[in-house]
Amino acid sequence: MQNHLNKEATINLGSYYTPRFLVNNAYSLLDKWVVKLQDYVFLDSSCGYGDFFIKNLNYIGCDIDKIALNKVNNAKIIHTNSLINVSRKKFYIKNDDKLIIIGNPPYNDKTSILRSSVKKELFSCDKELLHRDLGISFLRSYEVLKPEFICVLHPLSYLIKKTNFNALSKFKNSYRLIDGLIVSSEIFTPKSNTFFPIIIALYQRNEKGMNYEYIKNYVFKTIEGHELILKNYDSIANYVPKYPNQKDTRKAIAYFHTLRDINALKRNQTFMVYKNSNSIKVFEDNLKYYIYIHFFKQYSYLLPYYFGNLDIFINNESFLKIENEFLNFFYKKPYNKNKIEEYFYNLFVMKEIE
Incomplete structure (x- = not known):
């Protein structure tokens, strides 16, 4: 959790500290698939304290939370709502830059009954990005920026629930899940009554995209070494x-x-x-x-x-x-x-x- 935020603000912003071992797992996926990370610009458009800026790479970190940005090291920082007027120009990224998006964007269902008393409409959003869940809005925003790779944490439900998957809109038509690792939400909210799966997902730009049949046949792997294939159920x-x-x-x-x-x-x-x-x-x-x-x-x-x-x-x-x-x-x-x-x-x- 970002320690300058109270409980209500943490829920509203969807802001949680990303442990180093998860960040390391994300980079392990990138190292497996990307030949030379030094050739890329890395953008985290909801960077918080900058948990992903751990290597000697070209980082850009953005966040709506100015206090969190003041604690960011090893990156160019931009104080902004990353869901408004989304373009490469906004983030000072050139059209010919090779781009990778990283991070742990907020996932917060603004219409959920659970904790609705402390959830507020904090984010304005470009019309084509608008969704009740901020995490899906962020995934939609990534497609606008046209990165070569995207390596972010998000609820597995974005992929395995057909309604959520379809809500990814242009994102699912332009990117394909090529690797990933499932972990438990217990890492972030250990006092919760139930835990849900979060995936460290690696996507690559692909003109064929992915359909739900692709997801049903995909072999999801968990950090404990198990596998999950939807078509089996x-x-x-x-x-x-x-x-x-x-x-x-x-x-x-x-x-x-x-x-x-x-x-x-x-x-x-x-x-x-x-x-x-x-x-x-x-x-x-x-x-x-x-x-x-x-x-x-x-x-x-x-x-x-x-x-x-x-x-x-x-x-x-x-x-x-x-x-x-x-x-x-x-x-x-x-x-x-x-x-x-x-x-x-x-x-x-x-x-x-x-």
């Missing part, structure tokens, strides 16, 4: 609605809370006594899947942090073999808890071992 959204379906006129037999990702499931309730604007109508033909989600929540503690932003997933073939155990639980009949535990152990723990 069958989403519950293939079987039931995740969001309120009030226009469905059928008579509901139960109500269920809106579904987002696994971390949201951990925070929220499952079955609801009364319907409201966040409830999903449950019908007899899909009841078993909502009971499944109810149990998924109970066993989700077995999952490591890097699953946090995934959709709830299922092995439907295995589930259908024991669906009656779930239904019996709901209707308060005897059920075999061991079969359910064995299913989730195989789904969660064995997946991680693979």
Whole structure:
């Protein structure tokens, strides 16, 4: 955390100190893919205290926080809102300069209910960059500057959630993820109730860009040595609605809370006594899947942090073999808890071992 900021300002600005070991990992990715770093200009357009300026390179550091900039060493500094009037000229970068963007830009969903009482609209923004999450606005701004490489930290959800991925707009059409390393948000917010995956992502300019199919097949690697491939997981959204379906006129037999990702499931309730604007109508033909989600929540503690932003997933073939155990639980009949535990152990723990 930038130590001159209080809790509210830290949340609003999305300003967190980047530990040296993460900075070193970012440079390891660059060293692997870039032949000669000395030939490039390095821009961190939300540099804070300048945590990434650790080498003898041509650095430019910008930030909206003037106090933080006063602590920056080893870089040319510019006090500015980096999301306004974005151009190379603004940052004193020549059109023929070979550019690399580095850093840990703010990621702060300004519409989120969580901590909304201390979040404020601090950033003005070019129209084409505007998004509710400042991190996505920053990624959009990078595309305007046309760097050869981009090596930044951001939530993995920007890539693996299809809505977020599509929100990257021109960025995803001009850049391709070529390497990366997933770490836990616990590094930045150790007192949080849940942790989500952050990726140190290395992108290279590529006229083919990347589509969501590319991301589904990408082998994400974690700092602990595990791998995550989206295509290996069958989403519950293939079987039931995740969001309120009030226009469905059928008579509901139960109500269920809106579904987002696994971390949201951990925070929220499952079955609801009364319907409201966040409830999903449950019908007899899909009841078993909502009971499944109810149990998924109970066993989700077995999952490591890097699953946090995934959709709830299922092995439907295995589930259908024991669906009656779930239904019996709901209707308060005897059920075999061991079969359910064995299913989730195989789904969660064995997946991680693979």
